[in-house]
Amino acid sequence: MNYQAPLNDIHFILHDVLKAPEQLQTLGCFSDIDADLIRQVTDEAGKFVSEQIAPLQSIGDTVGCQFKEGQVTTPPGFAAAYQAFWQSGWPALGCATEDGGQGLPTVLEAVLYEMLSGANHGWTMAPGLLHGAYECIKHHGSDALKAQYLEKVATGEWLATMCLTEPHAGSDLGLARTKALAQVDGSYLVSGTKIFISGGEHDLTTNIVHLVLARLPDAPDGPKGLSLFLAPKVLPDGSRNAVYCDRIEEKMGLHGSPTCVMRFDEAKAWLVGEPNRGLNAMFVMMNAARLHVGLQGIGLLEAAWQKADGYSKERRQMRAPGPRKSTQSADLIAEHPAMRRILDTQRAWVATGRVLAYQTALELDIAKHHPEASRRSQAQTWCSLVTPVLKSAWTEQAFAGSSECLQVFGGHGYVREWGIEQIVRDSRVTMIYEGTNEIQAIDLLVRKVMADGGAGLRSLLVSLVNDVAQASESMEGIALQNQSNELVRITEGLLESGKLNPELPFWVAGDYLRAFSLTLMAWAGLKIKMVPQDASSSNADNLLLEPPKALTRWVLPEFEMRCAIINSQLEACRALASAL
Numbered sequence: 001m002n003y004q005a006p007l008n009d010i011h012f013i014l015h016d017v018l019k020a021p022e023q024l025q026t027l028g029c030f031s032d033i034d035a036d037l038i039r040q041v042t043d044e045a046g047k048f049v050s051e052q053i054a055p056l057q058s059i060g061d062t063v064g065c066q067f068k069e070g071q072v073t074t075p076p077g078f079a080a081a082y083q084a085f086w087q088s089g090w091p092a093l094g095c096a097t098e099d100g101g102q103g104l105p106t107v108l109e110a111v112l113y114e115m116l117s118g119a120n121h122g123w124t125m126a127p128g129l130l131h132g133a134y135e136c137i138k139h140h141g142s143d144a145l146k147a148q149y150l151e152k153v154a155t156g157e158w159l160a161t162m163c164l165t166e167p168h169a170g171s172d173l174g175l176a177r178t179k180a181l182a183q184v185d186g187s188y189l190v191s192g193t194k195i196f197i198s199g200g201e202h203d204l205t206t207n208i209v210h211l212v213l214a215r216l217p218d219a220p221d222g223p224k225g226l227s228l229f230l231a232p233k234v235l236p237d238g239s240r241n242a243v244y245c246d247r248i249e250e251k252m253g254l255h256g257s258p259t260c261v262m263r264f265d266e267a268k269a270w271l272v273g274e275p276n277r278g279l280n281a282m283f284v285m286m287n288a289a290r291l292h293v294g295l296q297g298i299g300l301l302e303a304a305w306q307k308a309d310g311y312s313k314e315r316r317q318m319r320a321p322g323p324r325k326s327t328q329s330a331d332l333i334a335e336h337p338a339m340r341r342i343l344d345t346q347r348a349w350v351a352t353g354r355v356l357a358y359q360t361a362l363e364l365d366i367a368k369h370h371p372e373a374s375r376r377s378q379a380q381t382w383c384s385l386v387t388p389v390l391k392s393a394w395t396e397q398a399f400a401g402s403s404e405c406l407q408v409f410g411g412h413g414y415v416r417e418w419g420i421e422q423i424v425r426d427s428r429v430t431m432i433y434e435g436t437n438e439i440q441a442i443d444l445l446v447r448k449v450m451a452d453g454g455a456g457l458r459s460l461l462v463s464l465v466n467d468v469a470q471a472s473e474s475m476e477g478i479a480l481q482n483q484s485n486e487l488v489r490i491t492e493g494l495l496e497s498g499k500l501n502p503e504l505p506f507w508v509a510g511d512y513l514r515a516f517s518l519t520l521m522a523w524a525g526l527k528i529k530m531v532p533q534d535a536s537s538s539n540a541d542n543l544l545l546e547p548p549k550a551l552t553r554w555v556l557p558e559f560e561m562r563c564a565i566i567n568s569q570l571e572a573c574r575a576l577a578s579a580l
């Protein structure tokens with residue numbers, strides 16, 4: 001059973017819950033984007049994904065990428081699907097029209113990548129970094145680089161890589177040793193080894209644009225001594241650059257994506273942005289990539305749920321408790337509460353994740369184009385706080401939830417036939433790349449929430465509570481208000497205790513991120529619940545009822561557990577301080 005684009009559910013979130021067209025119409029540049037256009041593009045994207053990309057999921061895993069003498073061959077069908085993808089204009093969806101793009105809102109790209117990742121995570125790794133590379137070259141590249149590369153990357157005719165990691169420099173990029181030497185013609189020669197480079201070499205496009213972090217000879221040590229360079233596989237004169245793939249990794253999953261060891265052997269390159277400001281230029285790419293990884297989590301969880309849900313409606317075992325459900329001697333797996341709970345829980349995560357991810361995509365456009373500075377700044381706060389949560393919480397759930405979905409199959413899930421074990425293996429890496437989930441949690445709590453004394457967090461929480469003020473008297477409205485108050489209290493406690501024990505926030509950052517994600521989910525669940533049932537334009541199968549119910553019963557109670565862990569640490573810290 002291949003992944004089917006869940007178009008009804010997606011339309012429901014876009015149109016009924018978020019009212020995306022109305023939000024976009026407040027931005028001058030998207031004033032002509034209406035509900036019909038959004039529906040049309042989403043439907044076409046869903047059709048492409050279901051028909052052309054989803055059928056390659058299994059072959060991507062079983063055949064995988066092959067390496068021979070520096071060349072990488074992608075699994076059968078991958079290259080043809082990629083040609084169809086870029087030639088149909090899908091990579092260019094969110095790029096500016098003057099760069100060969102279609103100038104459509106970011107949220108449509110988010111929907112596309114969520115569906116692609118659910119259908120075939122391995123294949124989607126190839127174009128996954130394109131938009132980030134486009135933004136990076138657009139904002140930091142020289143005019144000459146833009147003339148040479150921007151349109152090729154915007155349209156996806158050439159794919160791009162992000163070359164950060166080195167054998168001894170993973171999370172700590174400041175340790176990177178790759179060197180760049182200036183040449184008289186204004187170019188540079190880059191030398192060094194980068195590892196784990198997704199799509200470093202392949203047969204999907206005729207050229208590959210590598211964005212590489214390297215160090216100039218006089219650069220200071222650490223992250224502030226890194227510069228960003230663009231080194232193409234094929235140089236503008238048509239000759240092959242000195243960039244070589246030495247190996248591809250044997251991995252737990254994601255076999256459809258070549259993870260390459262790349263050797264830069266005095267490769268010709270050009271500076272992107274200012275010297276020693278490479279991380280700053282690269283952050284444009286990394287931020288875009290983080291939202292994409294959150295979308296991967298949502299897409300993968302949807303794919304796992306689809307498989308488990310389908311199976312649970314066919315397989316019968318034992319009698320379920322309660323009144324007899326059928327005349328057969330055994331009931332459907334779907335009717336056993338333990339299985340129903342697994343299925344409904346994943347659906348709640350997917351539905352609320354979509355609300356948050358699509359709203360983040362909308363906020364990205366609002367941050368750029370809204371006429372009022374205060375609204376732009378509010379949107380920036382949203383993106384900065386919610387992006388690490390999406391990256392971390394939804395990738396963790398993609399792995400944990402797909403493993404639960406595997407459980408629905410019993411032993412049949414552990415064997416290859418049904419394809420659910422592939423999703424469990426493929427999804428695991430999303431917790432690691434683009435900044436590990438631990439780094440995301442620290443980024444959220446220490447670098448974002450605590451850095452401004454909790455001001456950004458408080459204003460975001462106030463806006464969430466106000467947004468659903470109509471439902472403030474409901475059980476869920478009161479619960480959201482309580483969660484929000486508790487999160488503020490904990491934040492204040494951490495700000496206070498952090499002065500006594502600066503290590504404390506680092507111990508509990510993961511719990512804090514989780515508590516924050518559960519507060520965001522409470523808001524998202526309420527948004528879904530507030531859609532009047534008869535007003536739903538998309539006929540989403542029970543989406544109005546099941547996810548909010550499962551959210552309240554099985555997901556949100558974790559909030560109290562996370563707060564209890566943090567509070568116990570805060571109390572211990574205070575007790576220690578008063579004993580001194």
Ligand SMILES: Cc1cc2nc3c(=O)[nH]c(=O)nc-3n(C[C@H](O)[C@H](O)[C@H](O)COP(=O)(O)OP(=O)(O)OC[C@H]3O[C@@H](n4cnc5c(N)ncnc54)[C@H](O)[C@@H]3O)c2cc1C
Binds near residue numbers: 161165172251436439
């Ligand atoms: C399939 C795959 C594809 C990838 N694609 C790319 C790519 O295209 N480009 C690229 O440049 N890289 C890529 N990576 C590399 C990836 O981004 C790194 O693996 C990741 O950044 C972690 O680095 P590391 O593996 O060296 O782990 P380490 O940094 O050594 O971390 C080990 C553990 O320590 C924890 N840790 C480290 N520092 C801290 C800290 N300060 N606080 C708390 N915990 C900490 C980490 O969370 C982790 O759990 C890819 C990796 C994989 C597996």
